[in-house]
Structure formats: structure tokens, C-alpha cells
Amino acid sequence: MDDLVTTVIEAHGGLARYNRFSSATVHFRLGGSLWRLKGQEGTLSQGTVRLSLLRQYASHHPFTAAGLWTSVTARRVAVETVGCEVTAERFDPRASFPSDAHAAWDDLQLAYFTGYAMWTYLTSPFTFGSPGFRSVELPPVVEEGEIWRRLEVTFPEHIATHCRRQVFFFDSDGLLRRHDYTPEVVNAGPAAHYPSAYEEFDGIMVPTRRRVYRLGADGTVFREQELVTIDIDSVLFN
Numbered sequence: 001m002d003d004l005v006t007t008v009i010e011a012h013g014g015l016a017r018y019n020r021f022s023s024a025t026v027h028f029r030l031g032g033s034l035w036r037l038k039g040q041e042g043t044l045s046q047g048t049v050r051l052s053l054l055r056q057y058a059s060h061h062p063f064t065a066a067g068l069w070t071s072v073t074a075r076r077v078a079v080e081t082v083g084c085e086v087t088a089e090r091f092d093p094r095a096s097f098p099s100d101a102h103a104a105w106d107d108l109q110l111a112y113f114t115g116y117a118m119w120t121y122l123t124s125p126f127t128f129g130s131p132g133f134r135s136v137e138l139p140p141v142v143e144e145g146e147i148w149r150r151l152e153v154t155f156p157e158h159i160a161t162h163c164r165r166q167v168f169f170f171d172s173d174g175l176l177r178r179h180d181y182t183p184e185v186v187n188a189g190p191a192a193h194y195p196s197a198y199e200e201f202d203g204i205m206v207p208t209r210r211r212v213y214r215l216g217a218d219g220t221v222f223r224e225q226e227l228v229t230i231d232i233d234s235v236l237f238n
Contacts, residue, residue, distance in 0.1 A: 004137045004151050004170070008125045011174025013204035018126045021202070021237040024051045026122060030114075032212065032228035034186070039104030049118050053126075053237075056159055058115035064107055072115025074160035077108050094160065094185060101188040113185055116160040121195075121210065121230075125151075125168065125176065132156030138167065146171055148178065162191075175205065180215060190215040191227060201235040208232040 009015050026049050035041045043064060050059045061069040063079060068087065071078045078089040090096060093112040097105075105113070128135055128151070138150040148169040155161050162181040169178035179193040192215040195207030212228040213221050 004149055005125065005128045005135050008151070008168075008170050008174045008176070009129065011170075011205065012125060012176075013200075015126060015129065017203045018053070022052065022054050023238045024053060024122060025049075025236045025238070026051070026118070027233040027235075028118075029231040029233070030229065031231075032226045034212075034227045037102065038110065040107075040110045043107070043110060044114055049115075051119050051122055053123060056116070056119055058119045060111065060114060060118075063111060070111040070115055072112055072119075072160075074116070074158060077112040077115065079107065079111065097185040097187070099187055101186060109185075112160075113183075117162070117183075120161045121179075121193075122206070122235075124179075127159075128153055132158065141169070143169070143178070146177075176207065188214075189217075192221045193228075202237040204235075204237060206232065206235050 028049065029046045030044050035043070044060060047063070048061055051057065056074050058072045059069050063070045067082050069080050069082065071080055076089070076091050077093040079087045081087060088108055090108045093108060097109055127133060133156060134154040136152045138152050140147050140149045142148070148171055151168045151170070152165060153168060154165050162183040166179065166181040168176055171177050175198060176195050179195065180190060181193070182190045191212050193210060193212045195210050197207060197209035198205050199208050208231065210230040211226055213223050214225065214227060215221055
């Protein structure tokens, strides 16, 4: 692995410890202006997401009603009952998103977006050394009076995520401080995502506060509007 990849994985708890676990259960609160724009404000304002750490899979609950769960993989999204009865399903969900940035999302589009996004956030940077991931260290930048090292990560085609190439910024302790990407299914341009308020859960360092802002073409971060907010109350690794 690249030296910086090794450094940041160790800073977040280390691959040996991470590999002891097969799943993570996360209790969260979700906000921001994106959900109102997409006609989904309040649908996932709080709840639980369960992630597989062995493959790309995420499940949010409750989803739209008590007793309903989402099931999200790269190629399929579904809503299921506790008894695993499928109430709604879509294959190749990425192809269903509208090109109009102001168009509303249906429930399956919301489930797919939040599923792959939370999986991306909560498995990084441990995935960076996995087969198919490619990383290149970029020149460092100064932000918030600190020098942050940057890693451009190219995600493999079999992983659903915001876009293939994303840039991660790490502080002197090796912790993730910023994450830039273009959420292609939103079709509204690039975003700058700031994780903070790190806490240790089962030996893994997890940011419990995340704020996402619009990122201008010139690199300006427009902090006057929070597109997405994620606040994590607890994480259990199993």
C-alpha cells in the first residue's frame, strides 16, 4: 500500500483491528437542505444503518414506516419488511436518477443514495488498500492553519459511490478532515465534506459530525448552506 494509505489506516484504528469485524451498526441523525430539494425532508431524519464491512451492503431502518428496511448493493435497491418480504425493488438504480438537479427523488432513489453514501463514508479509509482501489498522493494544502496531506482515490467500477475519483484530506495525526467529490446522481456539481468530532468505537476512530457544502469551480467552499448534515450517536462494530 501507499505510505499515506498505510498511515491513515493506522490512525483510524489499523487494518488488523478493522478486519476483526464484519459489520457496523450506526445510530444517526440526518439533516441539510438536500432532502428538502429532493422532496424527502424528514424521511430519514434519524434512524439506524447497518453496514457490511466484507462487501458493499447497507440497510437503513426504519424507512418510511415502522418495520420497513432498505437493502442496498451496488446494483440493487429494495425496501423489505422485517420478515424479508420485498415491498419495492429496483435493479440498476443509478440509471433511474433524473438529470434535473431540482427534480424530486422517489423512495428507492433516496434509499440507494443514502445507502451507498453511508457505506462509503464509514468504510473509508480502510477500503483504500482493497483490490481495485487506486490512490495517488497529491501536494498538501494549508487549511484551518494546518497542513493537510491529500490522497486522490479512484474507486473500482464494482463499487457504488459518488464518483470514481475522490480526494481525501488528512491532518498531521492522519485523521480525515475533508473529503471532496461530485455526487453524480444529484447532478449539482462538486461538494466539500468535513468530518469532525472523532470518537473511538471498538478501537476504530469515527467522526461523529459531518457537514457537506457546495464546492465552487475555483475551490471556494460555500459554508452558508449545509447541504447534508450527519450526526452519529453510536457505532457498534461486530
